[in-house]
Amino acid sequence: MTVQITAPGFWQSEFAVRFRRNRNAVAGSIIVAFVVLVAVFGPFVAPYAYDDTDLLGTWAEPSREHLLGGDQLGRDILSRLIVGARVSLLVAISVLSITLAVGILMGMIAGYFGGWADGLIMRTSDIIFAFPELIFAILVAAVMGPSKLTVIVSLSIVWWPGIARLTRALVLQLRNELYVDAAIACGTGPFTILFRHLLPNIVAPLIVRASIGVGFIVMAEATLSFLGIGVQEPEPSWGGMIRDGLVGLRTDPYLALFGSMALGLAIIGFNLLGDGLRDLLDPKIRDR
Amino acid sequence: MTQPLVQIDGLTKDFAIKRPGMLAQRAKLRAVDDLSFAIAPGETLGLVGESGCGKTTVGRLILRLVEPTSGRIAFDGIDITHLDEKAMRPLRQHIQVVFQDPFSSLNPRLRVRDVIGEPLRNLGWDTTRIEQRVAELMGIVGLPAEYMTRYPHAFSGGQRQRIGIARALALRPRFIVCDEAVSALDVSIQAQILNLLADIQRQFDLTLLFISHNLGVVRHVCHRIAVMYLGQMVELAGENDLFTQPLHPYTQALIAAVPEPDPATRGRRGALQGEIPSPIAPPPGCRFHTRCPRAEARCKSEIPQFREAEPGRFVRCHFPG
Numbered sequence: 001m002t003v004q005i006t007a008p009g010f011w012q013s014e015f016a017v018r019f020r021r022n023r024n025a026v027a028g029s030i031i032v033a034f035v036v037l038v039a040v041f042g043p044f045v046a047p048y049a050y051d052d053t054d055l056l057g058t059w060a061e062p063s064r065e066h067l068l069g070g071d072q073l074g075r076d077i078l079s080r081l082i083v084g085a086r087v088s089l090l091v092a093i094s095v096l097s098i099t100l101a102v103g104i105l106m107g108m109i110a111g112y113f114g115g116w117a118d119g120l121i122m123r124t125s126d127i128i129f130a131f132p133e134l135i136f137a138i139l140v141a142a143v144m145g146p147s148k149l150t151v152i153v154s155l156s157i158v159w160w161p162g163i164a165r166l167t168r169a170l171v172l173q174l175r176n177e178l179y180v181d182a183a184i185a186c187g188t189g190p191f192t193i194l195f196r197h198l199l200p201n202i203v204a205p206l207i208v209r210a211s212i213g214v215g216f217i218v219m220a221e222a223t224l225s226f227l228g229i230g231v232q233e234p235e236p237s238w239g240g241m242i243r244d245g246l247v248g249l250r251t252d253p254y255l256a257l258f259g260s261m262a263l264g265l266a267i268i269g270f271n272l273l274g275d276g277l278r279d280l281l282d283p284k285i286r287d288r
Numbered sequence: 289m290t291q292p293l294v295q296i297d298g299l300t301k302d303f304a305i306k307r308p309g310m311l312a313q314r315a316k317l318r319a320v321d322d323l324s325f326a327i328a329p330g331e332t333l334g335l336v337g338e339s340g341c342g343k344t345t346v347g348r349l350i351l352r353l354v355e356p357t358s359g360r361i362a363f364d365g366i367d368i369t370h371l372d373e374k375a376m377r378p379l380r381q382h383i384q385v386v387f388q389d390p391f392s393s394l395n396p397r398l399r400v401r402d403v404i405g406e407p408l409r410n411l412g413w414d415t416t417r418i419e420q421r422v423a424e425l426m427g428i429v430g431l432p433a434e435y436m437t438r439y440p441h442a443f444s445g446g447q448r449q450r451i452g453i454a455r456a457l458a459l460r461p462r463f464i465v466c467d468e469a470v471s472a473l474d475v476s477i478q479a480q481i482l483n484l485l486a487d488i489q490r491q492f493d494l495t496l497l498f499i500s501h502n503l504g505v506v507r508h509v510c511h512r513i514a515v516m517y518l519g520q521m522v523e524l525a526g527e528n529d530l531f532t533q534p535l536h537p538y539t540q541a542l543i544a545a546v547p548e549p550d551p552a553t554r555g556r557r558g559a560l561q562g563e564i565p566s567p568i569a570p571p572p573g574c575r576f577h578t579r580c581p582r583a584e585a586r587c588k589s590e591i592p593q594f595r596e597a598e599p600g601r602f603v604r605c606h607f608p609g
Contacts, residue, residue, distance in 0.1 A: 186406055196398075197397075201397055
């Protein structure tokens with residue numbers, strides 16, 4: 001006899017209960033939810049347009065009109081931070097989607113089929129690993145010219161090998177499971193085995209990897225924009241705002257200060273959420 | 289004898305082993321060494337031996353899950369030794385498998401309906417037809433059909449093994465490899481599953497290769513029994529002959545090791561001494577001579593042939609009896 005398993009609602013499920021007990025996960029998800037809400041709805045509530053210049057209000061101190069002050073062209077810092085959140089997340093989501101799609105597919109092919117396909121994919125990723133990612137991004141920018149698209153393309157090229165390696169390792173672990181042999185023995189084709197049998201069993205570590213990766217991608221985008229090869233004026237980005245703020249750091253620190261705070265908050269949020277999810281989803285450290 | 293359903297000739301499988309170090313020496317492990325046997329339609333052949341003797345590899349070779357190094361495997365007169373995966377697929381519905389571990393042989397993320405229905409889905413059956421067939425199969429193996437939407441973790445080991453058997457039966461195969469199909473189960477459940485297998489064999493006129501390390505279990509279900517030692521077959525005989533009058537000293541030792549319920553006859557037989565030698569460097573001559581109570585100088589140098597000692601009884605020993 002088996003015990004009747006009733007399906008509880010999501011909030012009663014084991015995962016939800018453990019999630020609520022994990023402080024990192026809760027704090028991270030609150031911060032991430034805040035950043036995402038700002039990015040989605042922010043432009044509707046922002047007090048000014050992000051490119052509204054006010055030449056009388058350059059380097060304005062925080063006041064009732066400009067809650068966080070103004071930048072070198074008198075643009076409202078709060079409004080620009082809000083729109084900057086949207087830019088950061090857009091880049092992060094694009095890079096994440098591309099790297100997950102390419103990385104998982106390549107990793108599964110390398111891990112399952114082995115042989116020359118494995119060699120080709122893994123040596124390619126070794127070559128990409130050999131470049132420091134910033135140098136690589138500058139190289140791409142030199143070819144494509146600085147733009148948001150450059151950031152997405154260069155970060156995607158730099159990031160997919162990490163996903164591919166993780167996926168390959170996970171597939172190697174599972175491909176000797178008997179249910180894979182059973183599937184082969186009843187005539188299941190290799191791609192059905194990959195997507196129906198293996199992928200659902202490796203999503204948990206991939207989710208963890210992706211959630212930790214978002215923080216790094218946001219950071220990398222800010223770095224590239226800081227260096228001037230990322231998002232271009234007048235579109236705001238946190239990295240670009242920090243750079244602009246450096247000019248007046250001694251006398252008018254608000255632009256660099258608030259830009260850094262926004263960037264730091266977002267990265268801390270994503271990292272806390274990633275750490276929390278890792279604790280919750282990684283079976284190896286699960287029962288500690 | 290009619291044409292055998294499965295015919296194995298000189299089957300050999302080497303596994304390459306990498307030794308650590310810069311100049312990696314390539315050693316090879318001969319898991320299966322020049323094995324030949326045939327299984328008649330409707331027959332159950334038992335394959336026994338200690339762990340590591342290559343019996344599981346034999347099953348995987350017949351299923352074409354691993355590539356043979358040399359030799360020939362024929363199914364129903366067709367040589368399947370070198371068929372590629374595509375050419376193999378139509379034949380796979382006739383050759384199925386039940387694995388030892390009922391936990392790792394079912395994908396934890398698939399519902400029972402999808403596990404049992406997978407071979408049917410591969411043939412392009414539609415969903416309603418698959419569900420009907422799955423319900424029918426669950427009835428055959430003694431599981432309520434309502435359970436088909438559950439996941440494997442909701443079942444006990446014995447029930448999982450029933451699910452594995454239902455999956456193997458889905459395509460109405462003619463031949464099933466049972467690889468230690470009951471070894472992971474409690475003794476009380478073992479009997480149920482063995483009876484189920486025997487019923488199914490009668491009902492569907494199946495041919496079975498029954499791989500096990502447990503002679504008691506094998507005796508219960510098999511018509512003929514093959515004994516393996518270090519990749520070689522050492523004895524092949526009918527079930528009754530093998531148990532009443534084993535010819536090879538290894539078979540005799542295995543039978544002596546079967547637990548004896550009667551205390552009066554217990555403890556008088558010598559157990560086998562020593563460990564099974566490494567298959568990477570098997571002993572010269574007869575492979576069993578290091579542990580054989582009957583070994584003489586000849587056994588250390590000359591490899592005994594696998595020969596017919598009596599009609600239908602084969603043995604690999606210089607001094608059988």
